[in-house]
Amino acid sequence: MMDGEACSPMMENNHQMEEKTVPISCVRKILRWCRKNLLLVLTIAGVCLGVFLGFLLRLAAPSKDTIMLISFPGEILMRALKMLILPLIVSSLIVGLSALDAKSSGRMGIRTLVYYFATTFAAIIVGIILVLCIHPGDPVLKDETIAGSKSSKLTSLDALLDLIRNIFPSNIVQACFQHEKTAYKNVTIPKKQIIYVPLEDGNRTYDILNNTLGSLANITVSNETSTTTILPENMTKIIVETMETVEIRYFPYADGINVLGLITFCVGFAIILGQMGPEGQVMVKFFNILNDIVMKLVVLVMWYSPVGIMFLIAGKVLELEDPSEVGRRLGLYIITVITGLVIHAGVTLPLIYFVICRKNPLKLFQGVFQAWLTALATASSSATLPVTFRCLEENMGIDKRVTRFALPVGATINMDGTALYEAVAPIFIAQMNGIDLSFGQIVTISLTATCASIGAAAIPSAGLVTMLMVLTSVGLPVEDISIILAVDWFLDRIRTSVNVLGDSYGAGVIAHMSRFELAAMDHVQDYQIELNSIEKELQDLDQMTDNENKPIKEENNVYSKR
Template sequence: MKLALHWQILIALALAVVMGSLSGTEGSIGSVTWLAIYTFIGTLFLNALKMIVVPLVMAAIITGIGTLGSQGGFGRMGLKTLSYYVATSFIAIMIGLVLVNWIEPGVSDQGAPVLEQNSQVAAAVAGKSTGDVVEVFLRMIPTNIVDAAAEGQMLGIIFFSLLFGYFMTKINTPYKESLANLWQGIFDVMMLMTEWVMKFAPLGVFGLVAASVAKTGFDQFGNLALFFLTVTLALGVHFLIVMPLLLKYVGKVQNPWLHYQAMAPALLTAFSTSSSSSTLPITIRSLEERAGVSNRVSSFVLPLGATVNMDGTALYECVAAIFIAQLFGVQLDFATQLLIVFIALTTSIGVAGIPSASLVAISIILVAVGLPAEAIGLLLVVDRFLDMMRTTVNVFSDSVGAIIIAKSEGETSVLVSKHF
């Protein structure tokens, strides 16, 4: 019987902690240090992740926007749904941004950087500094999209992909169909490549975590615990405060807590599987049979939400990027944090449907602002548990959106009486 990927990763984490602590930086096998071996394995995995980022993000955004437009998704219900998704993801990101800057989980007790190479990292971030808010918008439009892709300028790539996907729906057939088929084919290939790369995730995790433990020991694990608490608190605020407020004041639901009861089967499934897509059938059934939402609304809002609406994922990406900057003692100015917010918002849409999407999305943000992608290895120590929680938030946000859209469409049987 083959072990599930998350169990393989947990075993790799345990082995990495043991091996890294035993070998340290001086341990060697022959003339090669164990640290060099760990670094080699981790770097291969990170290079593979970086290799798929640009084509995956471009294909995901272009096909997503193109499909929405070809299905008439820019109609009334489509605009309501997209507006809700963008708004709630932005709120989630801002909650994470405020809490990570307030709690500062990556700052040591002495105020010194937790990890080494802080001067090099600071220089790299300064080299990619956005300067000011105006510069953020200027970088949104690249002078050369090929150069932007080569340099990993994700802001310009995302903007170009959004425009391309939208205007692809405006041309005549058969060219529109040919382009749609081309990009859908690229997206399918990139999904397969991503799944293949993720099969090596346990090896990559082992290399990244073992190298980190060998170099710094267990010094950073206290910061990781605080990072875990920060993300958990932020997800809790969004799940238990923002969502019921939206139900009550936007959806006009008298008792928002009924919706938690209605969605209990879907929430438990999301928590255990860490997959919005796998939970989708149960989410639809819970909404229709237990919350009273029509199939007309649920069949449109929920499949779209399972692909593009990832509040928990977007929140996590933002907190993780700033946490890593704090670990290296790098001060991110307002414009750079604004850039992180924008990329977190768009990448949570672009790559949300793939396994362990947070790895790819976080690497995009780190590269975009000049932070070392190797620090992802630290996050993997607590990622599995946070993945379960953020997936639950993702699914619940989708269901709240369906309730709000159904109420706005005049449906009167939504959460009127308990069907559970």
């Protein structure tokens, strides 16, 4: 009995110690994970604090200057990220493609384009199905909202030709900071109309025209009497000169990097550089070093990003006029767009990745979560590009030859979220105006939205500009775009995060499909390195043999002279 009584307290103590060690071990695991993913934790905290700070400061009703100062750290983050876009695109494309032969580059390019176009079209189909089923448009919305957006003359042809012009820039240096964009302007030109009347009626006709038309702006009336052979004999020439306003098309340069033009130049440059062999290795090393330097700068900027993201989101929340009123009027529209984006990002893209790669798509999402949050805060695929590079290469271990080609191209032409948005918004505007779209018009919207998403710049709210082209293609009122402006800042961030996620899944799919070619190229490169090493050893051995035989040859020469 004594032994049993003595053992029971010891067993209770051991059980209590085990209960204490379980939560302690869990806490340690959590702390270890937080320490390992400190930057990600800080970024999530920055997003949450930004939303909280923004709604808290709204109670104080800050002035515009105060809001500008609150947003200023976020503006610094955007500037720092944009500063790295140009050197990152140039160095990454050249380094990635110069390591591939022309055949492999072509295959990878075809796979990339096919994947991007397929996912873009899939996003458009999801958006169209949802907007037709949910039917968020209501004619009452138009009566409640004052439309004040200017009409645009930009057509689908203009957008398509702008896309092609920017693919082939006339000045590669100018392409680093400007791109061509079609615009329209009004030009006033003089127009003359000559009237001949008999001499006896000339003065009377002149007086009538001068009294009736001369008082109008841009109209001048003059008469000329002549008895020479220049004018008919005994006739008076009355000149009515008007100033006519004509709209003409011209092609100015707009601020912003011409990414398509840079990609075209860098792809051609890198392929030729790779074919030069040993002669081009100096240039390859230069761009390798440049890429390493830029990626180290990216790391520095990323450690500042939690602070910048917090103030960036806080400033956007403070700029909201009346969230409850906007939600009441456009709630169904917001739900439609977000549902479509969630389906595409949470079902379509992971399903494609799983079917092709046979890998867990959640692991890839976890690996690029930092880039996803950055896209959510900055609303710019280009600004997120440095972060996406680092996440895919370091967290997921995807081959740099794939990421350095697929990501810059994807940030320019793969706009799944933007394409879905540009398919939903025109149909929403049509429903709001009580217009029933035909099947042909819906197909036109699908094709135009695809082209518009490709041509959209990877900057905040770029989808609104290309939206005008989609509305014009089916004859919908362009001025009604102002109705959805109130929620565009919010939806823009979500669709940009979907764009970045689509690029990331695309890089994973392309890396999987190109794995055998990349492995074969690695094998050839290893064989070439080994062969070069053997050749160098043989050269060193020959040199040593020559050095050893040199004294013997000298002695033989001395004896032969004797």
